[in-house]
Amino acid sequence: MPATQPSSIPTFLYGTAWKEERTPALVELALHSGFRGIDTANQRQHYFEEGVGQGLAAAYRAGIVTRTDLFLQTKFTYQRGQGPNIDAHRLPYDPAASFSTQVAQSLASSLEHLGTDHVDSYLLHGPSSGYDWTDADAEVWEAMTKERNAARTRLLGVSNVSPAHLEQMETVHKEAPAFVQNRCYARLGWDRDVRRYCHERKIIYQGFSLLTANVEVLRNPLVASLAARANATPAQIIFAFARAVGMLPLTGTSNAEHMKQDLASAVLTLSSEAVNAIETLAG
DSSP states (O other): OOOOOOSSOOSOEEEOTTOGGGHHHHHHHHHHHTOOEEEOOSOTTTOOHHHHHHHHHHHHHTTSOOGGGOEEEEEEOOGGGGOTTOOGGGSSSOTTSOHHHHHHHHHHHHHHHHTSSOEEEEEEOSOSSSSOOOHHHHHHHHHHHHHHHTTSEEEEEEESOOHHHHHHHHHHSSSOOSEEEEEOOGGGTTTHHHHHHHHHTTOEEEEEOTTTTOHHHHTOHHHHHHHHHHTOOHHHHHHHHHHHTTEEEEEOOOOHHHHHHHHHGGGOOOOHHHHHHHHTSOO
16 A cells, blocks of 8 residues: 655754764754754764754753754664664663563653654654565564554654665555665665665655765765856765655764754755766766
C-alpha cells in the first residue's frame, strides 16, 4: 500500500549525531538559524538525545520556537546498533525484554528526553540484518505501529535500508513507511534504486551525509562552475540538487554561517541539464 503523504514536513532536517556535549547549544543555534526539523536517535553511541531536549527547552525559554513549530524525529535502535561496549544502564530499554517492549520503552525514554508527549516521526534505525527483513524487524514495525496508533508518534519510517528490505517489508506489512532515510553516495548513483522505489510509492526519501560522503563531488569542476554562476557554495548546489531529485536533505553542520547557507539553498533552482549532470557525476 502506498505511504500516506504527510503534512507539515520541513524542507530541511538538522541532524544531531556526533555532537556530544555541544548538542544542546547546536540544537538551539540551529533553531535560531531557522531550522524547524530536528533528527536524533535514542542511541548513545552517536547521539546525545537528552542534550537535544536541553537545546529544545532552551529555545522554548528564549521564545525562538514552540513545540508546535517543530518536526521532531527520533529512532529505535537495536542493541547491536547501540555500540560494542555500551553499558546496560545506558540502553534505553531492558535488553532482556521482547522487541515490542523495547520499542515502547525506547520511545518513552525519547519522549522524556525531548520533553514532549509525541514525536512527529519515529524510525527503525536499521534492520536487524543487512540482507533481509526479519521476524525481529516485523515485530518491531508492528510495535512502532501501535505507538503511532496511540498518538505517541505521527509518522513511521525506516533507515539504512536496501531495495530488498523495502520489497520484503511490503509483502509483510499493510502499509509503507512514510519515510526512508539513507546515507547517500554519489558514487552509488545517489541511492538511485531506493529513491526510485520511494518515488513510485510516494515515500519521502531523506538523504544524509550528502556532503561528507561526497567530498569529491563538492570539488568537481561542474559543481564549482554551477556554484560560481549562482553565487552559491558547492554545498548549496548539492542541497539544491537533492531537492530537485525528490530528497528531503539533512545537514549536521556545527557552523553558524553554514547553517544559514544550507537553509538559503532552498531558493536555488537548477536546470534539468544541471540536475542530470550532477546525478551522473559519480554514478
